[in-house]
Each structure stands twice: as structure tokens, then as C-alpha cells.
Amino acid sequence: DVKVTQSSRYLVKRTGEKVFLECVQDMDHENMFWYRQDPGLGLRLIYFSYDVKMKEKGDIPEGYSVSREKKERFSLILESASTNQTSMYLCASSTLAGVSYEQYFGPGTRLTVT
Amino acid sequence: DAKTTQPNSMESNEEEPVHLPCNHSTISGTDYIHWYRQLPSQGPEYVIHGLTSNVNNRMASLAIAEDRKSSTLILHRATLRDAAVYYCILRDVFQYNFNKFYFGSGTKLNVKP
Numbered sequence: 486d487v488k489v490t491q492s493s494r495y496l497v498k499r500t501g502e503k504v505f506l507e508c509v510q511d512m513d514h515e516n517m518f519w520y521r522q523d524p525g526l527g528l529r530l531i532y533f534s535y536d537v538k539m540k541e542k543g544d545i546p547e548g549y550s551v552s553r554e555k556k557e558r559f560s561l562i563l564e565s566a567s568t569n570q571t572s573m574y575l576c577a578s579s580t581l582a583g584v585s586y587e588q589y590f591g592p593g594t595r596l597t598v599t
Numbered sequence: 600d601a602k603t604t605q606p607n608s609m610e611s612n613e614e615e616p617v618h619l620p621c622n623h624s625t626i627s628g629t630d631y632i633h634w635y636r637q638l639p640s641q642g643p644e645y646v647i648h649g650l651t652s653n654v655n656n657r658m659a660s661l662a663i664a665e666d667r668k669s670s671t672l673i674l675h676r677a678t679l680r681d682a683a684v685y686y687c688i689l690r691d692v693f694q695y696n697f698n699k700f701y702f703g704s705g706t707k708l709n710v711k712p
Contacts (some may be wrong), residue, residue, distance in 0.1 A: 489642070520702075525704065526704070527686075527702045527703045527704045527705065528643070528686075528702035529702075575642050575643070576642075577642070577643075587645040587648075588635075588643075588645065589644075589645075590641075590642025590643050590644065591642050592640075592641055592642055593640075593641070593642050
């Protein structure tokens, strides 16, 4: 079974703190993604990576950065957390093989910025 | 970008079939139709996908209209565990533009015992 794990299920941080959200996948997938999910807005893509050290901006990259030093690990960084970054953060991975392009999601991290 | 339209919510009785509709009137010829669902407190999970023909797997069936402007996800016998938000998503397989994997707000399915 594909497994995508995220470092924390719940996180509370203060405004201005630097926040690291970690994601690890165990299926040797090329692609990894970070989304945020907010009520009424669905899932929105923040960043994605299609290879080690490669990254592309998604729909809402402002205020975020990412790091992918190893194939299995993709980190989302909030350089200076703000209250409007309070959200559910979801990591996903996929392989490029075939056309199904199935994305496998982690359980999510609910981040609260106070 | 081709987008999808789904009802905000639907209700079903346990062990009855459920038909979840999705409209995608601006679908292009190279868009695959994907369905995902998100159980409470979990990340989304893949359900099924198709291009033109109807598709079946162990979880569900996907019925695609002949003009491809709409599709229906069919759960043959709903269980309480099927209560989730269901997302209908289009993906253009000939463009490696990951922004086109657009989730939208989905349909919240409530299953009554």
C-alpha cells in the first residue's frame, strides 16, 4: 500500500514563527504536492515538485516555500506564519506512469496560527 | 480551464444505489474525468477515472455521457462508510500542467442508516 505520511496531525504556531510541514512518501513517486483546504474553497495547490530539487508554483504560492532534497520527502515552509495561513494542509504524491495519474494523499495537518 | 459543477450535497439510504452527477460542459477531447472522495478527517482518495467509455472497479462505476459533457459516479450499495465529499475532476493528460487538477468544492454525501 502506498503511504504518504505527514509529520503532525495538529499544529499550533504563533504569528511570525517559521513553520515546517514535512511529508514523506514510500512509493518512489516522482511527483509531490502541497495543497491547502479551506471551507468553501476546496483544495488549492500551493506548490508541486516533479523531481528532487525541482519545484513549481501552484495557484497560491505566496507566503510559502518548499524544499525537496530527497525523492521521498517534500517540505512546506511558512517563512513567517500569519493568521490567514490557518488551514488544513494536505500533501500528495503520484507517479507519472500511465494516464491515471492517481494522487495519493496524506492525512493532513491542521495548522492554527494565533 | 475546464471546470466541473456538482451539487453541494446529496442524501442516500444505506444499501441503496447512489448516483452522483457532475457537469463539465467545457471538457476538452484530452480531458480525463477523475473522481476522488474525502472521508471525514482524512485526505482525499482516488475512486475511479475514465475518458469516454463507462468504467467499473471495486469501489464504484463511472457513467460518461456520449457528448462527455456530464458524468455520473454510481455507488451500487451505499454504506455508512461511503459518507464523504466526492470530487469530480478533469485532467488534461497531454499537458503536464498540474494546476489543471482542480478539486472544486465537491458533493457532500450523507448516508442514512
